[in-house]
Amino acid sequence: MQAPGVVASEVVPDTAHTVEVFGTRYALYKVGDDFFATQDSCPHAGGPLGGGDLDGHKVSCPFHGYEFDVRTGQCSSGQPFEIACVPVRVKSERVLLRVGS
Numbered sequence: 001m002q003a004p005g006v007v008a009s010e011v012v013p014d015t016a017h018t019v020e021v022f023g024t025r026y027a028l029y030k031v032g033d034d035f036f037a038t039q040d041s042c043p044h045a046g047g048p049l050g051g052g053d054l055d056g057h058k059v060s061c062p063f064h065g066y067e068f069d070v071r072t073g074q075c076s077s078g079q080p081f082e083i084a085c086v087p088v089r090v091k092s093e094r095v096l097l098r099v100g101s
Helices: none
Strands: 015-021 024-031 034-039 053-055 058-060 067-069 088-091 094-097
Touching: 015 053, 024 094, 034 088
Parallel strands: none
Antiparallel strands: 015 024, 024 034, 053 058, 058 067, 088 094
């Protein structure tokens, strides 16, 4: 299902944001000119990844600092955690998330 998008030019580069789509929160990231999206909650303790720090392609959870690659969802902090990635595309200046089935 294609979700309503946010305006691409309004997303601050190299930062993490939280967006809500059909009642579910997702984290949205802009790295350079590319957009990525993941689940918003950290699998460790539920920290909001959209409120985390973004360093390149790694977002850190604001609760305990676990880092995740926004391209793959893999935890790079040596822990057995993973986050779900959500397909993203930009169309007519809108950042669109593909959610659900």
